[in-house]
Amino acid sequence: xxxxxxxxxxxxxxxxxxxxxxxxxxxxxxxxxxxxxxxxxxxxxxxxxxxxxxxxxxxxxxxxxxxxxxxxxxxxxxxxxxxxxxxxxxxxxxxxxxxxxxxxxxxxxxxxxxxxxxxxxxxxxxxxxxxxxxxxxxxxxxxxxxxxxxxxxxxxxxxxxxxxxxxxxxxxxxxxxxxxxxxxxxxxxxxxxxxxxxxxxxxxxxxxxxxxxxxxxxxxxxxxxxxxxxxxxxxxxxxxxxxxxxxxxxxxxxxxxxxxxxxxxxxxxxxxxxxxxxxxxxxxxxxxxxxxxxxxxxxxxxxxxxxxxxxxxxxxxxx
Amino acid sequence: xxxxxxxxxxxxxxxxxxxxxxxxxxxxxxxxxxxxxxxxxxxxxxxxxxxxxxxxxxxxxxxxxxxxxxxxxxxxxxxxxxxxxxxxxxxxxxxxxxxxxxxxxxxxxxxxxxxxxxxxxxxxxxxxxxxxxxxxxxxxxxxxxxxxxxxxxxxxxxxxxxxxxxxxxxxxxxxxxxxxxxxxxxxxxxxxxxxxxxxxxxxxxxxxxxxxxxxxxxxxxxxxxxxxxxxxxxxxxxxxxxxxxxxxxxxxxxxxxxxxxxxxxxxxxxxxxxxxxxxxxxxxxxxxxxxxxxxxxxxxxxxxxxxxxxxxxxxxxxxxxxxxxxxxxxxxxxxxxxxxxxxxxxxxxxxxxxxxxxxxxxxxxxxxxxxxxxxxxxxxxxxxxxxxxxxxxxxxxxxxxxxxxxxxxxxxxx
Numbered sequence: 001x002x003x004x005x006x007x008x009x010x011x012x013x014x015x016x017x018x019x020x021x022x023x024x025x026x027x028x029x030x031x032x033x034x035x036x037x038x039x040x041x042x043x044x045x046x047x048x049x050x051x052x053x054x055x056x057x058x059x060x061x062x063x064x065x066x067x068x069x070x071x072x073x074x075x076x077x078x079x080x081x082x083x084x085x086x087x088x089x090x091x092x093x094x095x096x097x098x099x100x101x102x103x104x105x106x107x108x109x110x111x112x113x114x115x116x117x118x119x120x121x122x123x124x125x126x127x128x129x130x131x132x133x134x135x136x137x138x139x140x141x142x143x144x145x146x147x148x149x150x151x152x153x154x155x156x157x158x159x160x161x162x163x164x165x166x167x168x169x170x171x172x173x174x175x176x177x178x179x180x181x182x183x184x185x186x187x188x189x190x191x192x193x194x195x196x197x198x199x200x201x202x203x204x205x206x207x208x209x210x211x212x213x214x215x216x217x218x219x220x221x222x223x224x225x226x227x228x229x230x231x232x233x234x235x236x237x238x239x240x241x242x243x244x245x246x247x248x249x250x251x252x253x254x255x256x257x258x259x260x261x262x263x264x265x266x267x268x269x270x271x272x273x274x275x276x277x278x279x280x281x282x283x284x285x286x287x288x289x290x291x292x293x294x295x296x297x298x299x300x301x302x303x304x305x306x307x308x309x310x311x312x313x314x315x316x317x318x319x
Numbered sequence: 320x321x322x323x324x325x326x327x328x329x330x331x332x333x334x335x336x337x338x339x340x341x342x343x344x345x346x347x348x349x350x351x352x353x354x355x356x357x358x359x360x361x362x363x364x365x366x367x368x369x370x371x372x373x374x375x376x377x378x379x380x381x382x383x384x385x386x387x388x389x390x391x392x393x394x395x396x397x398x399x400x401x402x403x404x405x406x407x408x409x410x411x412x413x414x415x416x417x418x419x420x421x422x423x424x425x426x427x428x429x430x431x432x433x434x435x436x437x438x439x440x441x442x443x444x445x446x447x448x449x450x451x452x453x454x455x456x457x458x459x460x461x462x463x464x465x466x467x468x469x470x471x472x473x474x475x476x477x478x479x480x481x482x483x484x485x486x487x488x489x490x491x492x493x494x495x496x497x498x499x500x501x502x503x504x505x506x507x508x509x510x511x512x513x514x515x516x517x518x519x520x521x522x523x524x525x526x527x528x529x530x531x532x533x534x535x536x537x538x539x540x541x542x543x544x545x546x547x548x549x550x551x552x553x554x555x556x557x558x559x560x561x562x563x564x565x566x567x568x569x570x571x572x573x574x575x576x577x578x579x580x581x582x583x584x585x586x587x588x589x590x591x592x593x594x595x596x597x598x599x600x601x602x603x604x605x606x607x608x609x610x611x612x613x614x615x616x617x618x619x620x621x622x623x624x625x626x627x628x629x630x631x632x633x634x635x636x637x638x639x640x641x642x643x644x645x646x647x648x649x650x651x652x653x654x655x656x657x658x659x660x661x662x663x664x665x666x667x668x669x670x671x672x673x674x675x676x677x678x679x680x681x682x683x684x685x686x687x688x689x690x691x692x693x694x695x696x697x698x699x700x701x702x703x704x705x706x707x708x709x710x711x712x713x714x715x716x717x718x719x720x721x722x723x724x725x726x727x728x729x730x731x732x733x
Contacts, residue, residue, distance in 0.1 A: 036556045
């Protein structure tokens, strides 16, 4: 599969470009306004960045541990509440709280994996699924219990909208988008260029083989889960300024994130980012093309098409 | 490929698991039976967890608060001072759970049910109430269809979707007329379920009847929408006079933020049955972006001294500002209490008779007392118009409920 990739890459790009062009023309014809189309593209990219951001941690954990982490959204919410509290009580800039939330979530991830999930590794996959589902429910309801059901929000003083080509974008969303790009680059470098990253990839490719060459597989599991959770933490903090924070806010992103993970190729961090962008664009342009329908209709049409044509995902290669 | 199938399987399992949740909280069962005096149980079903917990929890508190106040004044006098006891149940926002909880509450001896905040849950609970012949008071649930099934045990205190849409169109036309600002074209942004669609349909019929052009109609998925900028840009490109928004809280805040950054040239942003624009916390969550927004919605009567006392007492006890949905839950328990008072028995069918013939003064901003027609709809239920003025939600129209003059037109804040 990898051997014929260079050959088909150009063709694939050409097809993709043609599809994009057709969609843009149709959207323009449907709405009759260039501004609507450029706004849809801009919003789609920014939103897609956020989807990718949420999906990155999820795909990392799936690729290495083979666990579908149903607690991901809830962990993201923990970070949001961290940001809300630090910003409103300690008066920190919301983005500065990243220095607290990401490490804190890293710690929580480590504790969860070493204390709970590691005990179920190697047993039936349903065990891990039920465990993460349970952890997610537990976290969500503890948050509901301790912070109440009142929605909260984080105020950012400098949230002026940016303008380009008649389209507007909130600064907070642009920052989240850039954060997604940064995080993807960071994870990529970590996985490809460091010894730890190489070990993680070895464990993902073949846990038994990795153990034979002296890698502590369980430690790598803990580390990977913690990294994935830290990503959820970063995502939570980065989206906090433009969402209404409630105990279930993280869950909102979860369904889309699962779609993005499968679309991008499970375990592929860059695939998650590209998949996120694709879904974001599809949702927005789909909304313009079919104004009376749910924007998710277009998303799931694309999803089914991709599954049909490339069941392993866009960047599929199980890592 | 193996992984894919696995994910599908796991996801299906997750859905199945989520669907079969919903066990009864222990320790809510009382022992006393049918003797006079003692307690009378009222089942209260609201979403206490999940995304709607914000409103559901306060509504549950308000129902309990009503019972406490009635008990403190001597309980149900025609039943030897019997005390009301409100049993809470969590619908989790899911129709199936609401249905099984309704069944459980009736088995535990509830003389009447109150709830449930969502139309889909209301439909299921109404069916259970009908089968068991127990009165069911709907505090909040808007769909017309709930009362179109020929049920005789279900009553609704709030206005239904079509009257909200129709009255919304009337109010918009009247406000425009009174201020001399013509509104000729209206764009509608609405959430995509039954709620948004039925309000829109009623609004559209009435607005087009009075000469407004309605369109474009843009829908979104309130459950997982996280940005409405493109939708508002479509409104801007259309160059309409007014924007009507129907939806819930979170999406209402998103709409306000998108409106403030896109800046469509509309003369007014007019919510109809909007779950955000008339809530106190909307003014802090949306900030300046929400200034001047109207909302045609059911509302408690802020000019009524008794209502002001309730709000103050509620705040003193729970530390929260009471919202209209909770006042409706409070009213539902009051309706049951005065039904019991009038019936002089706790037999559910005689209670039903008493409720259907009731006429009860209300804390809601309705033009008359609560009384139900044959279908169970409260005939006095009417929305009024609120506006965000200087960071506070004020009642502005019609005149008999106005706390302040409407500011019309009110283009979105720059």
